[in-house]
Amino acid sequence: MATSGTCKLQGHFTLNGMYQDGDLLIGGLFEIQRYLKVFPELSFRTEPKIPRCELFYMTSFQQALTMVFAINEINNNPNLLPNMTLGYQIYDNCLRLGVAFRGATALVSGTEETVSDLNCKGPPPVIGIIGDPGSTHSIAISSVLGLFRLPMISYYATCSCLSDRKKYPSFFRTIPSDAFQVRAMVQILKHFGWTWVGLIYSDNDYGIYAAQSFHQEMQLFGYCVAFSEILPNDNNPIVIQRIMGMIQTSTARVVVVFSASSLLIPLMNEVVLQNITGRQWIASEAWATSPVFRTPRFQPFLGGTMGIAIRRGEIEGLHDFLLRIRPNNDQRNDIVKIFWENIFGCSFETKGKGTDVEQVKKVCTGQEDLNTTNTPYTDVSGLRASYNVYKAIFALAHALHDLMQCEEGRGPFSGNRCADITNLKPWQLVHYLQKVNFTTGFGDHVSFDKNGDALSIYDVLNWQPSADGSIKLHKVGVVYEGAATGMVLTLDKDAFYWNFEKAKPPQSVCSESCPPGTRRATIKGFPVCCFDCLPCGDGEISNTTDAIECTTCPDEFWSNPDKDQCVPKEIEFLSYEDPLGISLTTASLLGTFICALVMIIFALHRNTPIVRANNSELSFLLLLSLKLCFLCVLLFIGRPQLWTCQLRHAVFGISFVLCISSILVKTMVVIAVFKSSRPEGKGAMKWFGAAQQRCTVLVLTALQVVICAVWLSTASPTPYKNNQYTRSKIVYECAVGSVVGFSMLLGYIGLLAAVSFLLAFLSRNLPDNFNEAKFITFSMLIFCAVWIAFVPAYASSPGKYAVAVEIFAILASSFGLLVAIFAPKCYIILLHPEKNTKKAIMRREAQNK
Structure with a gap:
């Protein structure tokens, strides 16, 4: 408002603070006093007054004096901002948004009552503001300062919302945001396996935004x-x-x-x-x-507390500077007087108390020795x-430099211009502040x-008990975020103090971890951390703790009994x-x-009538083929290989065709001999001489050899790992290759067996010497019965038992032929040699006729 050639401020705020003049001023907002003593009545019938603050906070005052120390250090540094002096204007925000906003307004608009310039022009009183420490305060203040692009650097506001450059274009901070703090906390929870935790947060921007990030x-x-x-x-109290x-x-x-410690005091008192x-x-x-809770009273309850703390640093010369501070009569440094009165319990103004007896408080001299004090300030x-x-x-100083x-x-601004320090624009300083890089x-x-x-x-801090029963802070780790490595958490496990009976980290889970071999199954209506542990199914494993799903083993592997490892399937053969x-x-x-023994018996008695009368050559050939039938069984036993798979059915088929x-x-x-004994069949034997017999056997066997050759050359049997019978095992077997070829091999054997059985059955009553036709009929009956029963048994038998059924059929049919055909003859040869004579044979022939 301009009156009589001067510009006058709309209003003036009475704020506690500190001031030092300079070429350029830096503003500061600190929480030096913590609470309001009186809430002013808003009647609007008198001019509103700022409420009085009390409960001096020594730590915050140390922070304000650190700003003063840093500015003095910069002013004394010839290499940084030479030929320029920085000043400061610091205000106490009393931990109230209204007071903080008044202080920020005063810093931006200036504090002079009048400006002797008709145009009300001039540079802003401050080039930037250090603070505010509160997130809520910083949000409100930087929303306004951002309109003018005036830089604001907070040292304590952590709300992640302040990282929004569109809303807060000139806001900076030297403390990590809550987003990083929350990620760091969750990393600690992950490190100790704490998946089930409680959350308490303050009802302000700091707490609400932090809680949202924490939940996410x-x-x-x-x-x-x-x-x-x-x-x-x-x-x-109800809440x-x-x-x-x-x-x-x-x-x-x-x-x-x-939460801030001031808001936690009532809750922690209730904990005690x-x-x-x-x-x-x-x-x-x-x-x-x-320091509020680091007293012996809280140690049994808060001892062992783990905290995320701002990076600790060291500032050389700060301690001596803090001890040299002294109050003066400058009204713009009234906060120093308030500090002095609080630390020494004196007063710069004597005030009487009471009505009857006047009580006078000790008067401050301003020369009291700070070395005698022991407070968070020093x-x-x-x-x-x-x-x-x-x-x-x-x-801020490096940006200015x-x-x-x-x-x-060569400047960064339009037209390659540089900023004019005498007419500095706030946004120009923001440009340089964004590019600051120093150590x-x-x-x-x-x-x-x-x-x-x-x-x-x-x-990362741990609250540990000290000798006097109070709590001391102990650094047990660090967490940082690197450009290449991401978040890195380093903890010294041996340095922790755990305030529990077993002196070990507690377990904080809704459900115990699912061990390997099981999977997590969520419980309907409960959080995902509350779950049941279900064992993996057969053929599935989980080799990690708290597996969400079980993994199916590869085809040739199966789960072990603990269901935590895939092991090769048992190969069965x-x-x-x-x-x-x-x-x-x-x-x-x-x-x-037995075949070899019978061959020896027949060889030794080859000249006896019973051997000669039963076609000894065919008998020896039959015995040889039966021996091959017995020996081919060995090809079916053992681990299948390509050559055994190819030979087992070929040898089996050829041996049985030779036998049949x-x-x-x-x-x-037998039929030809009977017919040749009659007048009408005198020439029948000429078609069944030794040469014809050999040729017939050779031709019939050759047909089977051709079938086997075609089969093996077109679709040869091969070893095959079959997991269809049972999923937990691999049945190692021989795949037939061609079902048609295998069917033709069996079908040809069956055809010969059927013809032999039919002829033997028709000639069973012929009057031969030793009932050869009857024995052949009985042997073929056994053979056909065995192989007819083989087909369904083979088809329904799993794995190695199918091979066993096939071997059993081979052995059963071979023993049936051996016993039925050769047992009667051996019985006569060995036990009744008196019947193995020509006279006995002739007598029997006569009886048969």
């Missing part, structure tokens, strides 16, 4: 929040009791808290009163380093927020990403070590031995 991050990892409660700002009830009844043993132990508290950076062992203030000041180093014609004396790199966020790094294989091998060798053709020729000879 937990959901991303498949973790669950057992309960989520808002911490009231007004200390509502506090509800939160306490959730903490007590929940099965979650880990509780994550996003109700004696709630056995909880692992996870503190956000807002209260992880707070404690520089854990500089965290103060270190962020230090980095913020130097970031780079701006002043610009060479005209502090402590060795930390400082720069900002495209969203104005600093390098993401946190210390009829082996020589198998009891069944041993039995069949023994039977095969026994049959071969010999029997067929014997039958035909």
